[in-house]
Amino acid sequence: MSESAIADFVTTFIPDTATHAEPVRGRVVMSKRQIVLVTSDDRVVVPLEGVFDVKHASAPGDLAKFFEDTVTIGYERDGQKHVAVVEGGGDTVDRFVTLVFKALLNGTTVYAKHPARRGGRITDESFDTADLFLVPDAVELRGATSARIVVSTVTHFERLERDVGGSSRPLLSVRHVGDASAVTTELALDSSRRMNILGRFLRLQYAQLKQDLGDATLSDDEVEALVAIYSTGPDVSLAGVLGVDVSHLTMLLSDLEEKGFVVDENAIEHGSTGPASQARQGTVELTSLGQAAVSEHLEDVNN
Incomplete structure (x- = not known):
């Protein structure tokens, strides 16, 4: 070559x-x-x-x-x-x-409506152009419409027919979890070939995460801790939000880390390893598996 x-x-x-x-x-x-x-x-x-x-x-x-x-x-x-x-x-x-x-997909021009829905409510957003890029763990839209669809937060997607620019055309409707609520982004591509490939990419990522989730077990306390990590800022006391003492929180975070649902960003930055500790409450982050677990929980609650 x-x-x-x-x-x-x-x-x-x-x-x-x-x-x-x-x-x-x-x-x-x-x-x-x-x-x-x-x-x-x-x-x-x-x-x-x-x-x-x-x-x-x-x-x-x-x-x-x-x-x-x-x-x-x-x-x-x-x-x-x-x-x-x-x-x-x-x-x-x-x-x-x-x-x-x-x-196959990076740089593809798409017509996007974001968000097309917020929760169950249809928004008044219109379709506009953007360039699509695959980045680690997410699909990004860059342009007049700007959005980031974290693949692990996708809860549903399907092909639909919608009016785009005065004509009916196929599009991909993607429901995912945004800032603590479900949103739907609609994407129309000029190429049916690229539309199929984008759908295949989402199905592949979605299926793998669902399989990983199915292989894992989470207690109610662990699910509650994951949702709290997702919903609160770094300066908020997780122990206070969850109503538990620090020793119990440390045990929860350690178990979640061992199962692959959270990671200690501070430990990674400083090259250290080991179980979760009180000092790392503000640095704990959800992994893609943790985000998928939260998305599934929020979807169950919304339904």
């Missing part, structure tokens, strides 16, 4: 399910314009402008005998549709999937 590679790793893959019955070993090289699957005797080019779907999940059907997890890339080239399947386990492939979504 003549252009700079932003991903380059060795794994097992099926370059094209129409021409390869079994996986082969080779290199996956990605630039800003294409993905190239290279084997000892072949080279398959996947143009990013032709990618219409990306899935990262357990291997489907007959492929399960070859892979546990896969990244499936549907793409069009020379007027024909193709499917490539890449072995999907490990941090390297996770980063590759993120890079693919960013390459």
Whole structure:
């Protein structure tokens, strides 16, 4: 490849399910314009402008005998549709999937209404243009409409038909938790291909968080503590808000940290580790899993 590679790793893959019955070993090289699957005797080019779907999940059907997890890339080239399947386990492939979504979506112009709803109330906001970017743990809108959709706070999304600029068109309606309340953002993209990819990105992140939540257990006290962390500022005493003594709060925060729902930002900054303590009450932050737990709780309350 003549252009700079932003991903380059060795794994097992099926370059094209129409021409390869079994996986082969080779290199996956990605630039800003294409993905190239290279084997000892072949080279398959996947143009990013032709990618219409990306899935990262357990291997489907007959492929399960070859892979546990896969990244499936549907793409069009020379007027024909193709499917490539890449072995999907490990941090390297996770980063590759993120890079693919960013390459496909970053900088895309969208028509956005934010918020279209606040709680159950329809707002009088109108659609305006923005540029869409994927950033760590969030979808950002930058432009005339500015918004940040933290993926872990998304509680529902669906495709709808709405009047945008005088004509009916499909859009993605995303309900998420804003400043302690549920809001809905509506996004319309000119490209149905990119609309599908954005929906796939949200479904992928949403499914993973729901699975992680399903694998975890939280007591009522722990849920209450997570909501208090979300709702209060750094200068507010969590012990006072929760009506517990400091020793009990320390135990709650320590358990939540061990389960992956909170992190001590002060400890990270100073390179220290260990259980939650009284001194860190103002620095404790929700992880993406903690935000997802709060979102699910608030959604249950609102319903």
